[in-house]
Structures are given as structure tokens and as C-alpha cells.
Amino acid sequence: MRYTLQTPVMKVVKQAPPRAPSALDVATKLASLAAPRPLVPALDQARRDATAVLDQVRGTKPLSYRDATAGPRTVPPLAEVDLVDALLPRRLAARVQQTRRDARMVLGALRGRRPSPTVPRKPGPRSEVPPPAADVLPLARTIQTRPLRVAEVVRETADAVSLYLEELDGTPLTFTPGQFMSLDVEVDGKVLRRAYSLASPALEGHAPHVTIKRVEGGRVSNHLNDHAKPGDVLQALGPSGAFTLEPDPTHERTVVLVAGGSGITPIASIASTLLEVEPASRVVLLYGNRRHEDVIFRERLDALKARFGDRFLLDHVLQEPPAGWTGATGLLDADTQLARLDALAVPDAPTLEYYVCGPTPMMEATRDALARRGVDPARVHEELFTRPEDRSSDLPPAGPQPLTVRLRGKERELTQGEGETLLEAGLAAGLPMPFSCAMGGCAACKVKLVEGEVDMEEPNCLTPKERAEGWVLACCSRAKKPVTVEVPS
Numbered sequence: 369m370r371y372t373l374q375t376p377v378m379k380v381v382k383q384a385p386p387r388a389p390s391a392l393d394v395a396t397k398l399a400s401l402a403a404p405r406p407l408v409p410a411l412d413q414a415r416r417d418a419t420a421v422l423d424q425v426r427g428t429k430p431l432s433y434r435d436a437t438a439g440p441r442t443v444p445p446l447a448e449v450d451l452v453d454a455l456l457p458r459r460l461a462a463r464v465q466q467t468r469r470d471a472r473m474v475l476g477a478l479r480g481r482r483p484s485p486t487v488p489r490k491p492g493p494r495s496e497v498p499p500p501a502a503d504v505l506p507l508a509r510t511i512q513t514r515p516l517r518v519a520e521v522v523r524e525t526a527d528a529v530s531l532y533l534e535e536l537d538g539t540p541l542t543f544t545p546g547q548f549m550s551l552d553v554e555v556d557g558k559v560l561r562r563a564y565s566l567a568s569p570a571l572e573g574h575a576p577h578v579t580i581k582r583v584e585g586g587r588v589s590n591h592l593n594d595h596a597k598p599g600d601v602l603q604a605l606g607p608s609g610a611f612t613l614e615p616d617p618t619h620e621r622t623v624v625l626v627a628g629g630s631g632i633t634p635i636a637s638i639a640s641t642l643l644e645v646e647p648a649s650r651v652v653l654l655y656g657n658r659r660h661e662d663v664i665f666r667e668r669l670d671a672l673k674a675r676f677g678d679r680f681l682l683d684h685v686l687q688e689p690p691a692g693w694t695g696a697t698g699l700l701d702a703d704t705q706l707a708r709l710d711a712l713a714v715p716d717a718p719t720l721e722y723y724v725c726g727p728t729p730m731m732e733a734t735r736d737a738l739a740r741r742g743v744d745p746a747r748v749h750e751e752l753f754t755r756p757e758d759r760s761s762d763l764p765p766a767g768p769q770p771l772t773v774r775l776r777g778k779e780r781e782l783t784q785g786e787g788e789t790l791l792e793a794g795l796a797a798g799l800p801m802p803f804s805c806a807m808g809g810c811a812a813c814k815v816k817l818v819e820g821e822v823d824m825e826e827p828n829c830l831t832p833k834e835r836a837e838g839w840v841l842a843c844c845s846r847a848k849k850p851v852t853v854e855v856p857s
């Protein structure tokens with residue numbers, strides 16, 4: 369999306385005053401916990417009726433404990449009542465139902481009516497999608513990419529190239545500064561998926577491009593640096609990612625950006641868009657590189673500096689500076705970062721936001737430096753760049769597993785096929801599972817693990833807090849045993 373000016377809408381909700389739970393409330397709550405599920409609404413109703421009668425006897429106004437936004441409760445017809453659910457306590461009922469489901473699955477498989485968790489499935493609806501290259505068959509059969517044309521290829525440095533991308537139908541490729549694209553690139557007959565940040569300003573009149581720096585041993589980055597040419601068509605997903613900044617022309621703020629090497633790509637988009645859209649805001653950029661000739665977008669950044677003057681503090685830090693270099697030198701470690709912010713006279717303030725992208729040691733150094741500055745981590749935004757070659761590809765092979773997906777209040781039982789991720793299994797079953805990058809980088813596919821165990825590829829973009837809360841990424845998780853997940857609404 370291009371930047372938009374959004375007016376927050378606040379809804380004021382008047383709430384009934386809280387009331388201390390009575391002995392009756394406590395007793396019925398305990399009873400409803402132990403009771404079979406179909407009896408719970410009746411118990412709840414009985415409690416409300418009794419409370420209303422007591423309140424009337426006492427002459428006080430009865431209070432409603434029911435969420436006013438919830439629809440009326442309905443008692444199901446007797447024919448639809450599941451006797452296991454109705455007569456057994458909930459914990460026992462869940463186990464009996466699971467056993468019943470397993471038995472149904474085995475019987476169905478024997479009769480050839482239902483896919484067995486232990487027999488590979490025949491292609492389902494996914495076979496209607498044109499088959500992509502063999503290497504990504506399971507992925508592409510469920511996750512639909514779209515073609516983007518490479519309109520132009522621009523060499524930025526000896527080791528970095530920019531690909532200008534356009535939609536085949538001519539519609540603008542719009543995005544929020546900081547987002548990335550997932551690109552499928554065929555290398556030696558294999559299709560490999562990689563994420564590259566959009567580095568251009570997210571503004572009308574600026575052609576969107578990604579910039580790819582060679583990585584030692586990186587199959588895709590070297591292939592694109594050596595062989596990409598105008599007219600190439602790449603399959604793509606996105607834009608994706610939450611490492612974003614929404615510019616707002618009415619804002620007046622200072623944003624500190626810290627980048628190392630190719631980490632400049634999302635940072636450059638954020639800097640140029642912000643400077644253009646917010647006339648009262650300032651941008652501070654600390655940018656670390658080994659040598660002067662490694663600096664990606666050197667001329668573009670100089671042009672921004674010349675144009676925006678004091679609103680753009682640009683600070684290059686070089687490890688191996690050329691002769692006559694007067695700027696900062698050394699590694700962009702924690703001490704250097706703190707020293708540079710002091711030298712630029714950028715004190716911390718409660719409104720200051722920090723955006724950080726670069727190699728892992730630099731990111732750790734920034735975390736350390738900002739902690740020493742007393743910066744609240746909530747004001748620090750990080751984009752983690754991981755080499756795909758470093759991702760955990762040695763996960764044990766995932767065999768078929770029963771998978772239950774809770775989505776929009778409904779429960780669907782399906783089977784995760786051989787080698788499929790939770791996302792692929794859900795999409796193959798026709799469920800509208802959310803996703804965007806399909807490679808662990810955006811968290812759009814986050815689901816709550818309710819029961820069971822999964823193997824999840826690492827590293828990915830989940831925060832420690834999200835992990836502790838039981839979230840997993842459906843696009844890079846495979847069930848190890850029967851699993852139940854809940855898709856957030």
C-alpha cells in the first residue's frame with residue numbers, strides 16, 4: 369500500500385458496573401466446569417434466573433452478566449445432541465470423541481472413502497492448479513504465487529543488483545515502506561524461494577525494486593547477480609512483513625535507522641518515504657559497511673542528504689576506510705553506535721523510534737547499545753535477515769498426521785499429508801488460512817497450538833513472547849503428532 373492518512377475511529381462503550389461474584393455465581397461456575405457441555409447453557413440460564421429473582425426479592429435491579437453483543441443462546445434440538453458430549457464430563461468426552469474420530473478414519477480408509485493418515489493421498493483440488501517445478505510441488509499446489517516481470521536491472525555495487533519489478537497486467541505494485549517480496553527463482557532446475565526487501569520509496573512515480581547482495585554460497589543471490597535480465601518473469605508473493613513505518617504528513621518526529629550492509633534495503637525505503645511525506649520529521653541513519661565501494665545506494669543517500677539537509681543525518685561507518693576518509697571508522701558495534709549518536713547530538717526521547725536491519729552481530733550490538741541508552745524495547749523495530757542456507761532444513765521428515773483446525777468458530781478435521789506444512793494442509797482442504805510470505809518472515813500465518821506438537825523451521829520471525837504464548841507459524845511448521853490449531857480471527 370502507498371502511504372495513507374488514517375483517521376483512528378474510537379468507539380466508546382459504556383459498561384455496567386462490576387459486581388462481586390456471589391456464592392451462587394461461584395457454585396454454578398464450579399458446576400458448569402464439571403458438567404457436560406450441553407448442560408452448561410442451561411446452568412448458566414438457571415443462575416441468571418435465580419439471580420434475577422433474588423435481586424427482585426431484595427428490591428435491587430437485576431444485572432445482566434451476558435455479553436450484550438453476543439447473540440441469543442439456543443438449545444439444540446434433541447436429534448442433534450451428541451450423547452458422548454451430553455452425558456460424559458468434558459475431559460472424558462474429548463478423549464472418547466478423539467478415539468471415535470480415529471476409528472472413523474481407519475474405517476473410512478478401509479472403505480476407501482476417507483484419506484487415511486498413513487496412506488499418501490491422491491491429489492485433491494490442488495491438482496486443478498497448473499503444476500509448477502518439481503522442487504516446490506507441495507508448496508505451489510496450495511500457495512498461489514503471481515508472476516512479476518523484471519523491467520530493469522541496475523548494478524548498484526560489484527556485489528549488489530537491483531531488480532525493478534512490475535505486475536504483468538500493469539497495475540501498480542504498491543507496498544508500505546519496510547515490506548519485502550517472496551520470490552521464486554529457478555536455479556539449476558530447482559525453484560528456490562527467497563525474501564528481498566523493497567528498497568525504493570513507496571511513492572507514486574518511483575518504480576519499485578528489490579536489491580540483492582551476493583551472499584557467499586548463496587545460490588539465489590549469486591544467480592540473480594549473474595543472470596537476471598529485463599523481461600525475466602519471477603513468481604512472487606507479497607508484499608509482506610510488519611517491519612514497516614506508516615508515514616503521516618501531520619507527524620513531527622525523529623526516527624533513528626541503523627543498517628549494516630544489505631540491511632540498508634528496507635531502511636532506504638523507510639528513510640526516503642518518510643523524508644518525502646513528513647515535512648516536519650527528521651531521519652538519522654547509521655550505516656555500517658566494510659569498504660567505501662560496498663556502500664549500496666551511496667549516490668541515492670547523498671542525493672537525499674543534499675536535498676533534505678539537516679532533516680537527514682547520514683553517518684557512514686567504514687571498517688576499511690579509503691585514504692582521506694574523514695567519517696567514522698570501525699565496526700558498527702555497541703560502543704561505536706552510542707558514540708555516533710552522541711556525536712550527532714541525538715539524545716534518546718520517549719517519542720524516538722528505532723528501526724534496525726543488518727547482520728546478526730550488528731543487530732545484537734544495537735540491542736545492547738539501546739539497552740544501555742535505556743530505550744524501551746517497544747520502540748525498537750527489527751528486521752532479521754537470515755541466510756536461507758542457515759535455516760533448519762534438517763527437520764525430521766513429517767509423516768501424515770491428523771490435524772484439527774479451529775477457524776471462525778468451526779472445527780475442521782483434516783490430514784496433514786506427507787511433508788506438508790500446517791498451512792499447505794489447511795489450504796489443500798480448502799480452508800481460508802491466512803498467509804503472505806510463506807517462508808517464516810511475516811507472521812501472517814500465525815496460529816495458536818491448542819494441542820499436540822509441531823516441528824517449526826528456525827530461525828523465523830516469532831518473538832519469544834509469541835512462542836511462550838503458544839503461537840506457531842503455519843507456513844513452516846509440521847505436525848509431529850495429532851495436532852489442533854486455532855486460527856486467530
Ligand code: FES
Pocket residue numbers: 608802803804805806807808809810811812813814841842843844
Ligand atoms: S506466511 Fe509469512 S510467516 Fe508464514
